[in-house]
Amino acid sequence: MKITGIETVVCHARMRNWVFVKVLTDQPGLFGWGEATLEWHTRGVVGAIEDLAELVVGEDPTRVEHLWQMMWRQHFWHGSGVVRSTAIAGIDLALWDIVGKLHGVPCHQLWGGRVRDSIRLYCHLGGGNLDSFYSTPVDNAKRFAELASEAVSEGFSAFKSMAVPPTMPLEGLQAVKSAESCVAAMRDAVGDDIDIMVDCHARPSPAMGMRFAKVLDPYGLYFLEEPCWPESIESLAAINAAVTTPIATGERMTHLAAFRDLFAARGCEICQLDLTHCGGFTEARRIAALADAYRIALAPHNPQGPVSTAASIEFGFSQPSYIICESVHSDVPWREEIVQEGFVVDAATRTVAPNTRPGLGISIDEDAVKKYPFQQEVPQRVFYRDGAVGDW
Ligand SMILES: [Mg+2]
Numbered sequence: 001m002k003i004t005g006i007e008t009v010v011c012h013a014r015m016r017n018w019v020f021v022k023v024l025t026d027q028p029g030l031f032g033w034g035e036a037t038l039e040w041h042t043r044g045v046v047g048a049i050e051d052l053a054e055l056v057v058g059e060d061p062t063r064v065e066h067l068w069q070m071m072w073r074q075h076f077w078h079g080s081g082v083v084r085s086t087a088i089a090g091i092d093l094a095l096w097d098i099v100g101k102l103h104g105v106p107c108h109q110l111w112g113g114r115v116r117d118s119i120r121l122y123c124h125l126g127g128g129n130l131d132s133f134y135s136t137p138v139d140n141a142k143r144f145a146e147l148a149s150e151a152v153s154e155g156f157s158a159f160k161s162m163a164v165p166p167t168m169p170l171e172g173l174q175a176v177k178s179a180e181s182c183v184a185a186m187r188d189a190v191g192d193d194i195d196i197m198v199d200c201h202a203r204p205s206p207a208m209g210m211r212f213a214k215v216l217d218p219y220g221l222y223f224l225e226e227p228c229w230p231e232s233i234e235s236l237a238a239i240n241a242a243v244t245t246p247i248a249t250g251e252r253m254t255h256l257a258a259f260r261d262l263f264a265a266r267g268c269e270i271c272q273l274d275l276t277h278c279g280g281f282t283e284a285r286r287i288a289a290l291a292d293a294y295r296i297a298l299a300p301h302n303p304q305g306p307v308s309t310a311a312s313i314e315f316g317f318s319q320p321s322y323i324i325c326e327s328v329h330s331d332v333p334w335r336e337e338i339v340q341e342g343f344v345v346d347a348a349t350r351t352v353a354p355n356t357r358p359g360l361g362i363s364i365d366e367d368a369v370k371k372y373p374f375q376q377e378v379p380q381r382v383f384y385r386d387g388a389v390g391d392w
Pocket residue numbers: 199201225226251
């Protein structure tokens with residue numbers, strides 16, 4: 001069997017363009033779906049996939065590890081840059097989809113069978129709707145509480161919020177107090193049985209990240225995400241050591257060696273590897289094995305499109321240390337129009353039963369995708385009150 005071509009199918013989704021990767025084979029009707037969505041880098045990723053196709057077209061798609069090694073190591077430059085690692089991931093996921101289809105089993109079945117009966121989902125406030133999640137101001141704690149109650153009424157037992165504002169390298173009490181009011185209001189609204197997460201989006205400096213982590217510690221967050229830049233591993237480690245709240249990070253890390261450094265420094269308790277950025281299942285399984293050695297839990301970053309979600313779910317059914325899956329359901333209304341999934345979500349509990357279809361169990365309606373062609377992603381620019389550039 002040979003790979004005969006690699007196509008990209010781009011579907012606009014407001015803040016993102018979903019980049020679906022279709023790997024074609026010479027076996028009639030056999031192809032695989034992957035996803036390589038990278039917001040604000042859509043054209044770059046589509047081009048990178050074109051460059052990689054030159055390496056793998058004509059090769060046997062079942063030699064997944066061998067092809068991964070080619071994509072990572074050949075063409076001189078290693079595949080660790082996020083554009084290339086995302087492109088590799090898209091192709092790698094599609095190759096595993098092909099292998100699953102060839103054997104007539106879901107991907108998780110290829111890696112030793114399922115290790116759990118269901119997977120818990122968490123949502124973003126507003127269901128991943130750009131305006132609710134990213135644009136609710138932190139001086140509006142009441143709105144945070146309303147959105148939190150809404151998530152719970154939709155069946156979620158866990159949700160994530162952006163309760164930490166864009167933060168200058170040093171701020172006075174106001175930013176810290178605003179974040180605390182939002183978290184206090186959410187906790188009051190949903191009680192202790194619901195898990196609340198706060199994503200700092202790596203907005204704070206290490207010093208401010210420490211202050212946010214300490215002030216939010218008494219509220220029993222399930223985890224606190226990216227309290228400072230992912231490059232500041234020693235500061236992540238210091239924050240992780242200073243509070244009881246588990247620190248989560250990893251969505252911007254693209255390869256095994258970066259995770260090795262993070263884990264060795266004990267920079268987190270939860271590893272948020274992204275299957276569409278860290279080289280696909282092939283590299284993610286190595287990262288997961290390494291995380292196991294440190295007893296670090298897995299909670300993949302997954303705000304992208306539906307193939308990414310299917311991949312995160314397949315991964316979760318194969319990984320003992322996997323605790324929860326990020327999900328968005330209200331980002332754009334056409335999500336359900338373009339995809340059919342093999343896994344089933346129980347709407348009452350927002351837990352997922354295993355996919356029983358081969359591979360990733362996904363089918364994409366390419367005619368429906370044509371209705372939502374590429375558009376420039378909605379810009380998200382942050383400037384501090386003095387006009388200096390901030391982190392979104
Ligand atoms: Mg995040």
